Amino acid sequence: MRVMKWSMIALAVAAGTSQFAMASSQDESKGFIDDSSLKLKTRFEYMNRDFKNGARNNADSGYRQDSGLSQLLTYESGFTQGTVGFGLDAMAMGSVKLDGGSGRRGNGLFANDSDNNPEKSQGKVGGAVKLRLSDTVLKYGQQFVASPVFATDDSRLLPEVATGTLLTSNEIKGLELSAGRFTSLSKQTGMARDSIGGISETGGSEKGLTNINIFGASYAFTDNFTGALAASDADDYFKKYYVNLNYTLPINDEQSLNFDFNGYKTKGEDRGDLYDALGDGNTGVDNNLWSLAAAYSLGAHKFTVAYQRSSGDNMYYYGVDGGSAIFVSNSIQISDFVGREEKSWQARYDLNMATYGVPGLSFMTRYVMGDNIKTEGLGEGKENEWNLESKYVVQEGPAKDLSFRVRFANYRANGAYQAYANDNYDTRVIIEYPLSIL
Template sequence: MRVMKWSMIALAVAAGTSQFAMASSQEESKGFFGDQSLKLKTRFEYMNRDYKNGASNNADSGYRQDSGLSQLLTYESGFTQGTVGFGLDAMAMGSVKLDGGSGHRGNGLFAVDSDNNPEKSQGKVGGAVKLRLSDTVLKYGQQFVASPVFATDDSRMLPEVATGTLITSKEIKGLELSAGRFTALSAQTGMARDSIGGLPDEDGNHGKGLSNGINIFGASYAFTDNFTGAFAASDAEDYFKKYYVNLNYTLPINDDQSLNFDLNGYKTKGDDRGDQVMALGSVEDGGDGVAGVDNNLWSLAAAYSIGAHKFTLAYQQSSGDNAYYYGVDGNSTIFVSNSIQISDFVGREEKSYQARYDINMATYGVPGLSFMTRYVMGNNIKVDNAGEGKENEWNIESKYVVQEGPAKDLSFRARFANYRANGAYQNYSRDNYDTRLIIEYPLNIL
């Protein structure tokens, strides 16, 4: 693996600006209002987790059930014209609870009040300023991030929102560079600017997650139309340093068939304070009180596509002092093959295997309709004083997107999961059925 030093990156960007770039994005700017957009996304979500061993807030019922409605309004201005363009972004979001009492809460759709009841409504706003020079953009403020080492999650009612600075450069064709520093992360159910739980203090109370910040760097390059690579790194102060690599290659067989290979890998090195997290056993999917967050995690997936069908096989392996740890760096910071609906299959020393099938019904005269099913089995999980941990999960998913008319892009998505773990692993992951219905309607206002 070749890691480019900052001086080399700066030289490459400068060369791309002076020699290779034809017409930059800034040169083609239509102005602050000319390139603006205003979008509204409405989401309905129903979620039910039926725990087979009575593990819920109410042992008599054994299940958790919530439903709600949310709206996310995002405004993005264009950039003013000139050598350096200036712009503004803004967001406003809110959700209302439709169903879900205190006895059935716990699916992560809503925060709870001082009486431990789900909040009836929630909302937050944010904004960011941005500058653009050629094809390089600097953005500061509240924003959504999708780096493999720092990714905001949008799997429930409202998305996580990060606060900080991000620079993204696309000066050379095929090469994208990014670097940033973030000092706060607002949880999906936390309306405060920094509401991700952090390291415990002497009394065991968890503080702010990113109070000391996280620095990130990323680079991706398209070697050819079919072969891409990426590298990313982060330093979450007081927690860990994390490194990520990806290689993705597609082999075209003919117009109707192709073979894709996708390799993802993480290396996590814990800081002294970060080791305390594991010492308290506070990590899901395998945290068992072992000090240290050092972990190596990798996956390799092979997918064969033929017409409307795609068949995927994947293998994933976790090794090190403990399970792969994430969350304080965003609850979507896990870009591996076997991170699925319920489990991530990242327990200590875990090995997991996946078989998946997808079908696109457009080939059969129903454009917008698709189906997916997959099965993942994990074993070899090291659990202190309990033997070998094992888990498995089966998913079924169907999605339909309206293709035309006034309801164009309206989508209906149904998801079902059946999760099981053996006795040695029940303390970390409980058997359950997970059923979700998600309806989304994205609307382009401007």
């Protein structure tokens, strides 16, 4: 093992030496203005959730329906020329409520005002400074993050925004290294920088967090085989480790096989009810979560099967590290299938209509079934979910990239698991129009 480790280091040094001989991204900089971009994304979202047996959270209605319109304006400057480049990024975003009163709130599209009614409008702004040396970028300020152990969520009208420092290095071809420290996370309905808190959408403590440190590395071993490692340390919560291996086996021009493995290990101290998100008295946090998916592509068709396993003292916790920090196969529209000791299976089918003369149109359906969930004296928990989705993206003309997306989910849990999750029909309509101004 030691010989192999030093061999890998030698290869990395050799690769890095050859890489430095080539022009870096900073060497090719055209300047602060010439490399800048300004983009505007407009999003309409309608969301309807019908909890057939009533919502578990009595503060919200068992029937929730609302819709809104949002705009996200992002500016990214280029870097000044020279050995070290300087740049600025900025964002401004806002949303307005089109439909949805206090009696139907709870879908997470809008925050509540002082009278506990959904806000009619909301917005926030932010910015970041950045430095680039060769192919390494240091960025501080408000930003979107997509690490497996710290990922901002963009599933509603406005995205989460993290505040902190992120260092990203691509000095060696195929290898990306990253490290960051973040001190606040603005929720999707938040209009200010909030201290990082909360555990997951299931509830739990809103205790603030001093900071979260993250590290990551990804490497393309070949054009068809990639791997990634990541780790995080969230103060007062847990430490988390992540691994990914992804391999594609080309068969011919029309066929291929893909294998995708994702795994998490979460470790933390038992801190009373801080981790008792489900209110069942179980306050452990150690968890192992992994999934393995295999996908067969045949022309316009793709068939996927996946298996996922959660084990340990409790369910898999996330949320304090961003609403999207769950890179596993069976994390789908409603459920993540990460219950205590849960086993789950997925079957999925995708269809790309470009092959049939309708480019931009696609369909997807999937079914996930989970069982073996450990509950507190209620027996074996079971859950299942069926998703159906269709999306169309305009391919050309003045409305190029305008997209229409419809999502439907039917979620069910057995009697033993009803105390943890609600039967649910979930319907969403999302229309997006991204516009490049500069």
